[in-house]
Amino acid sequence: MSKKVLVIGEAREGSLRNVTFEAIAAANIVSDGGEVVGVLCGSGDLEPLGQEMVYYGAEKVVTISNEELKTYTSDGYSQAIQEVIDEESPEGIIMGHTAIGKDLTPKLASRLESGLISDATEVVAEGGNIVFTRPIFSGKAFEKKQITDGLVFATIRPNNIPALERDDSLSGQVVAKDVTISNIRTIIKDVIRKSSDGVDLSEAKVIVAGGRGVKSAEGFEPLTELADVLGGTVGASRGACDAGYCDYSLQIGQTGKVVTPDLYIACGISGAIQHLAGMSNSKIIVAVNKDPEANIFNVADYGIVGDLFDVVPKLIEEIKAMKVNA
Amino acid sequence: MNIFVLLKRTFDTEEKIAINNGRIEDDGAEYIINPYDEYAVEEAINIRDEHGGEVTVVTIGDEDAEKQLRTALAMGADQAVLINTEDDLEEGDQFTTVKILEAFFDDREADIILAGNVAIDEASGQVGPRLAERLNMSCVTTITSITIDGDTANIERDVEGDVEKVETSLPLLVTCQQGLNEPRYPSLPGIMKAKKKPLEELEIDDLDLEEDDVEPKTKTIEIFLPPEKQAGKVLEGEMDDQVKELVSLLKTEAKVL
Numbered sequence: 386m387s388k389k390v391l392v393i394g395e396a397r398e399g400s401l402r403n404v405t406f407e408a409i410a411a412a413n414i415v416s417d418g419g420e421v422v423g424v425l426c427g428s429g430d431l432e433p434l435g436q437e438m439v440y441y442g443a444e445k446v447v448t449i450s451n452e453e454l455k456t457y458t459s460d461g462y463s464q465a466i467q468e469v470i471d472e473e474s475p476e477g478i479i480m481g482h483t484a485i486g487k488d489l490t491p492k493l494a495s496r497l498e499s500g501l502i503s504d505a506t507e508v509v510a511e512g513g514n515i516v517f518t519r520p521i522f523s524g525k526a527f528e529k530k531q532i533t534d535g536l537v538f539a540t541i542r543p544n545n546i547p548a549l550e551r552d553d554s555l556s557g558q559v560v561a562k563d564v565t566i567s568n569i570r571t572i573i574k575d576v577i578r579k580s581s582d583g584v585d586l587s588e589a590k591v592i593v594a595g596g597r598g599v600k601s602a603e604g605f606e607p608l609t610e611l612a613d614v615l616g617g618t619v620g621a622s623r624g625a626c627d628a629g630y631c632d633y634s635l636q637i638g639q640t641g642k643v644v645t646p647d648l649y650i651a652c653g654i655s656g657a658i659q660h661l662a663g664m665s666n667s668k669i670i671v672a673v674n675k676d677p678e679a680n681i682f683n684v685a686d687y688g689i690v691g692d693l694f695d696v697v698p699k700l701i702e703e704i705k706a707m708k709v710n711a
Numbered sequence: 712m713n714i715f716v717l718l719k720r721t722f723d724t725e726e727k728i729a730i731n732n733g734r735i736e737d738d739g740a741e742y743i744i745n746p747y748d749e750y751a752v753e754e755a756i757n758i759r760d761e762h763g764g765e766v767t768v769v770t771i772g773d774e775d776a777e778k779q780l781r782t783a784l785a786m787g788a789d790q791a792v793l794i795n796t797e798d799d800l801e802e803g804d805q806f807t808t809v810k811i812l813e814a815f816f817d818d819r820e821a822d823i824i825l826a827g828n829v830a831i832d833e834a835s836g837q838v839g840p841r842l843a844e845r846l847n848m849s850c851v852t853t854i855t856s857i858t859i860d861g862d863t864a865n866i867e868r869d870v871e872g873d874v875e876k877v878e879t880s881l882p883l884l885v886t887c888q889q890g891l892n893e894p895r896y897p898s899l900p901g902i903m904k905a906k907k908k909p910l911e912e913l914e915i916d917d918l919d920l921e922e923d924d925v926e927p928k929t930k931t932i933e934i935f936l937p938p939e940k941q942a943g944k945v946l947e948g949e950m951d952d953q954v955k956e957l958v959s960l961l962k963t964e965a966k967v968l
Contacts, residue, residue: 484870488852491837495844500928503835521833525728529933570849574876585871633890634872639724639831640746648967659724665940669965686943689953699954
């Protein structure tokens with residue numbers, strides 16, 4: 386049965402996050418031939434971003450530009466999006482499982498008294514039902530879930546559901562909507578940027594992660610360089626965070642982030658079960674560790690037994706050389 | 712100050728997961744307080760010690776959850792509430808949980824509610840913000856620091872690695888992120904005292920709820936384990952050659968470069 390599905394888009398530093406395009410693709414499955422409508426909140430001229438959502442498969446995009454929506458607040462965004470929901474009466478809503486998605490969607494679902502399936506890694510239409518697959522126990526297991534009553538509402542994990550091909554011959558309406566925002570109860574005083582390049586761990590295609598074997602904060606420098614060369618980002622095991630080598634926001638594992646990059650390079654990480662839960666669903670895993678018995682080798686596609694301070698610089702040179710030759 | 716903590720009992724992070732008859736095998740499993748909820752308990756105790764008041768820990772579950780509640784009491788919480796759904800509910804989801812909690816908080820006049828930002832088992836991360844919305848409370852998720860002065864709370868939150876500084880006012884619901892504090896271990900006198908601290912047990916009847924009111928909106932149709940990751944290839948030879956081989960494999964075989 387075809388449905389009208391709303392996609393809540395998300396922009397960062399003036400461009401749409403990739404997960405927004407992935408959400409359009411997921412909405413396309415949920416809609417089953419019905420209409421996919423995008424909504425985008427922010428400030429300034431949002432028309433080009435709305436147009437971009439059209440090229441990725443939205444038939445219509447509602448943009449809400451308002452100074453009060455310049456930075457995300459759950460009160461501001463939920464008011465704005467609630468108005469679009471009231472107007473469009475969608476039967477489904479899809480958004481990325483990002484920091485904003487995690488904060489906003491439960492609030493909306495609670496208001497709408499609807500179900501919400503968070504952090505889906507797969508969406509399929511099975512005999513008229515929409516079935517979502519999502520990790521539980523940080524990826525130690527998975528469950529298939531469906532909405533039994535009302536709105537088909539879900540967030541999707543970045544990097545898992547492929548976006549549709551961009552097609553700039555697609556046309557659709559981009560409609561600007563005015564919304565009055567009142568009663569924002571949280572005031573954002575300041576944002577301190579710590580993530581160097583804006584690549585979030587959960588969205589990164591390549592992650593270079595360090596463990597206790599990195600030995601110090603300075604020890605992360607070659608890892609950062611390797612990540613830069615690969616266009617990726619740096620992560621860490623709990624051991625490295627607890628030892629104070631890096632910030633907890635980099636932690637990957639059962640507490641911390643769960644990641645699924647295309648390439649995960651584990652350096653000086655022994656591979657405790659809690660860490661494996663956070664990264665073992667990565668597509669390709671490389672392990673570098675001095676200890677040939679380290680548990681990480683049991684999940685690695687490729688392993689090098691050696692000192693990371695010897696291996697990583699060599700790896701950087703080799704990849705640079707490859708890029709020059711290419 | 713009237714301080715509440717939402718607590719969930721979860722599998723220990725050391726547990727391997729097995730499936731039996733389509734369900735997660737829980738025979739012989741070790742349980743803990745969800746690690747993110749432990750940050751919430753610790754912070755609640757700190758807030759009380761600074762501002763006065765009482766800390767009440769609340770959980771929904773069966774009588775086995777008493778153990779985790781007693782642990783929170785041993786850490787320093789003042790009282791606990793177990794909302795026992797064992798006899799009434801077969802299935803539930805976050806909608807169910809929040810319906811029950813909404814009814815529970817109806818006449819409690821909470822100044823601040825602390826919860827984990829996510830539970831390490833089902834990992835929906837929905838209960839905190841959903842409840843705040845029902846209670847019409849201000850809500851700040853994934854906090855790493857909180858200072859309360861009168862009715863004002865100054866908070867730092869983790870937003871994908873960045874730090875956002877937020878000001879808001881009480882009553883307030885926050886969800887806790889790693890880095891907020893270092894949860895204490897219960898002391899021996901703490902454990903002794905905890906045995907005598909009040910633990911109230913409620914059923915959904917006591918909250919004027921019927922089973923129909925809390926009927927879940929979602930259902931799990933299958934649980935499965937991911938394909939076991941096979942150990943791959945450990946390279947051999949001179950280190951320079953190993954590195955060359957690795958790059959070549961990543962490019963041609965794995966196709967990730």
